[in-house]
Amino acid sequence: MNPVLEAKNISKYYKGPAGSKQVIFENINFSINEENSITSILTPFGWGKSTLLRMLSGIDRDYTGEILLNGNIINKKLPFIPENPVSLPWLDVIDNVRLVNSLRLKRDQLSINALQDLIDLVGLTGYEDHYPFNKSYGFRFRITLARALVISPQIILLDDSLKLMDFETKTEVFGLITKISLARKIKFILASSNITEVDSISDKIIFMNKKPGSTAREILNNKQGLGTFKKEIMELLLDGKVSNTSNYAI
Amino acid sequence: MTTSYHSERKHYYFIICLLILWIILFEFILPPNQILPRPSITLLSFINLFRDYQFIINILSTVSALYFSAIAAGIVIWIFRKYILTDKSIFKFLGISLGRINRLVPVILIGLFLIIWFPVSEYSKYAFMFLISFSFLFNKAAIELKKVNIETIQSINSLGADEIFIFEKISWKAIEPALAASLTELHYYLWSLLIVFEYINGGTGLGKLLRTAIQFKDLADLFVYGITLWILILFGMSIINYFKNKIFFWSVN
Numbered sequence: 001m002n003p004v005l006e007a008k009n010i011s012k013y014y015k016g017p018a019g020s021k022q023v024i025f026e027n028i029n030f031s032i033n034e035e036n037s038i039t040s041i042l043t044p045f046g047w048g049k050s051t052l053l054r055m056l057s058g059i060d061r062d063y064t065g066e067i068l069l070n071g072n073i074i075n076k077k078l079p080f081i082p083e084n085p086v087s088l089p090w091l092d093v094i095d096n097v098r099l100v101n102s103l104r105l106k107r108d109q110l111s112i113n114a115l116q117d118l119i120d121l122v123g124l125t126g127y128e129d130h131y132p133f134n135k136s137y138g139f140r141f142r143i144t145l146a147r148a149l150v151i152s153p154q155i156i157l158l159d160d161s162l163k164l165m166d167f168e169t170k171t172e173v174f175g176l177i178t179k180i181s182l183a184r185k186i187k188f189i190l191a192s193s194n195i196t197e198v199d200s201i202s203d204k205i206i207f208m209n210k211k212p213g214s215t216a217r218e219i220l221n222n223k224q225g226l227g228t229f230k231k232e233i234m235e236l237l238l239d240g241k242v243s244n245t246s247n248y249a250i
Numbered sequence: 251m252t253t254s255y256h257s258e259r260k261h262y263y264f265i266i267c268l269l270i271l272w273i274i275l276f277e278f279i280l281p282p283n284q285i286l287p288r289p290s291i292t293l294l295s296f297i298n299l300f301r302d303y304q305f306i307i308n309i310l311s312t313v314s315a316l317y318f319s320a321i322a323a324g325i326v327i328w329i330f331r332k333y334i335l336t337d338k339s340i341f342k343f344l345g346i347s348l349g350r351i352n353r354l355v356p357v358i359l360i361g362l363f364l365i366i367w368f369p370v371s372e373y374s375k376y377a378f379m380f381l382i383s384f385s386f387l388f389n390k391a392a393i394e395l396k397k398v399n400i401e402t403i404q405s406i407n408s409l410g411a412d413e414i415f416i417f418e419k420i421s422w423k424a425i426e427p428a429l430a431a432s433l434t435e436l437h438y439y440l441w442s443l444l445i446v447f448e449y450i451n452g453g454t455g456l457g458k459l460l461r462t463a464i465q466f467k468d469l470a471d472l473f474v475y476g477i478t479l480w481i482l483i484l485f486g487m488s489i490i491n492y493f494k495n496k497i498f499f500w501s502v503n
Contacts, residue, residue: 057408080408082401089500090423099419100409133500144405151409 002071003031004187005056005155010065012051024048028065030206030218032155032189037181040198041191043208049191053080053157056189069154079148080157083164086147087132087140093119094128097146110150121180122146123172138169142176149184158190162197174201287470295470303459305478311372311454313482316440319379327387335391336417345388365451375455378447379440386439390432394425427498433490441483 010028013021025048032039043049054060056067058077067074088096097118101109110118119128122142132140141161148156158177162170177188178201192198198205205219277289287295299305327334334341364378398421406420448457456475463471 054404057404059404059408077408077410080405082405084399084401086402086405088402088420088423090426100406100411103410103412103415131500148409157408 003033003068004036004070005189006031006066006068006071007056008066008068010052010055010063010067012048012055012063024051025063028052028208032187032204036187036204038177038188038190038202039204039206040202041189041206041208042195042198043191043193044210045193047193047208047210049193049208050082050159053159053189053191057157078155078157079151079153081141081144081148081159081161083160085137085140085144085161087135087143089131089133092129092131093124093143096132096143097150099147101150104151115150118146118149121149121183123176136169137164138173141165141173145176145180149180149186152184153186155187155189158188160192160194161190163192163194170197177201284469287473291470292473295468296474299459299471299474303462304454305459308454308456308459309478309482311375312444312448312456315372315375315379315455316444317486319376320383320436320440323380323383323387326384327391331391331422332414332417334388335395336413342392345385346392348385362450365447370451370453372453374451375444375447375453379444382440382443383436386436387429387432390429391425394428395421397428398424427494427501430490430494430498433494434487437486437490438483441479441486445479 007028007030011026012024014024016022030041041049041052043052051060055063056078057080058074059080069076069078088099091099094115098110098115101115104110116128119125122145124139124142124146127139132143144161145156162173165173180186181188190198190201207219272286273289276283276286282288333339334345336342360378360381364374364381367374402420402424403416406416411419444455445457445460448455449461450457452458452461456479460472460475462468463475
């Protein structure tokens with residue numbers, strides 16, 4: 001099976017204060033295939049997951065190695081949703097969602113009905129003229145997600161976007177992501193340090209090692225229900241094969 | 251909202267109490283002195299100002315120079331924002347560098363140069379106010395633009411938006427509340443500078459009248475100027491706050 005997104009020997013360095021070469025990641029390799037609808041990148045705290053997602057997104061191109069999308073070197077950007085959802089407080093929900101619609105070619109622009117469909121899909125029906133200012137993280141995440149859907153992406157990158165939500169909202173958002181992934185055939189990549197979170201939502205986990213950042217293991221969902229990953233991850237952690245448990249949220 | 255309304259009302263009550271105290275003390279109890287004028291003399295002085303010193307024309311001259319120039323500076327920055335405030339713009343670099351000089355050299359010195367460069371005319375006042383407003387707003391905008399959340403920009407950029415689109419639709423909008431909030435500071439700043447400018451330059455305006463009052467040691471006139479200035483500044487502030495709360499109602503964080 002051809003991978004949809006593939007990272008090949010990705011390394012990133014920066015120059016330290018004394019001019020020394022500091023390694024952030026070294027030889028990161030992983031692939032996301034057609035059957036992986038929600039993949040999580042599980043990393044220790046402070047690992048650089050935002051940096052990795054920015055590289056996958058195409059915002060940061062300062063790295064060595066290759067990122068391939070459908071077998072070709074990535075030449076377009078993938079929607080990136082940061083930890084703090086990007087809902088623009090001066091625009092109401094409908095204007096937030098249609099913000100990037102005008103950037104598309106006239107023939108590709110979504111009609112008002114199609115935009116309304118997206119609002120319905122993320123569960124914001126009836127809130128079209130509401131402003132996101134002072135609204136919950138869940139509300140703002142839904143707006144950000146709907147806006148990302150406007151450009152009909154193949155993959156959406158989530159940078160620990162669920163971290164700031166309460167348990168109830170998180171559960172709702174998990175359901176929403178799963179629904180969108182199935183309905184629109186969109187793949188999600190979630191970067192997180194929370195083992196329970198990635199265990200609840202992912203069908204594949206890419207487990208990262210600390211210092212220097214590198215791929216430790218890829219774990220696939222064996223369809224045995226919730227908690228499968230968690231058990232496997234905990235075994236890895238307790239065996240000392242990867243960073244210790246204090247580097248993760250459980 | 252209700253709390254701030256009540257707290258504002260308390261301030262007004264306090265001011266009214268002070269006025270009543272002034273009337274009782276300085277009209278009926280204390281003898282004439284050089285601390286505060288008698289209320290009846292102040293009232294006569296107020297009438298005289300209108301009759302003999304073209305008070306209205308002087309007020310209009312000061313108010314129009316201040317507000318028209320500040321509004322013009324705001325409009326110029328808004329129109330040319332994408333040419334002068336984007337990261338690649340040379341004007342942004344120049345503006346920030348000039349802003350740093352501005353921190354070291356008191357602005358009033360620039361005003362003194364303007365007095366020498368320009369003939370004594372109304373235009374020099376407008377030019378001075380425009381220059382001050384422009385540099386203040388420009389610097390404020392440049393500083394606030396640096397604070398715009400990089401993740402917001404990157405997220406919109408990942409959806410295919412280019413630099414100009416992000417600047418106009420995201421970064422600029424994100425700094426608007428902070429710019430609007432800075433108008434309060436600018437407002438006080440402009441009033442102070444303009445009064446000093448008119449005081450030195452002469453011509454027309456409240457600063458010129460203030461100089462005359464000080465020359466003649468006319469306490470009643472000074473008192474009237476004080477009250478007039480206070481009312482004008484308060485009125486200007488109320489208008490600024492009204493528009494600030496009405497139009498720029500959001501906060502980015």
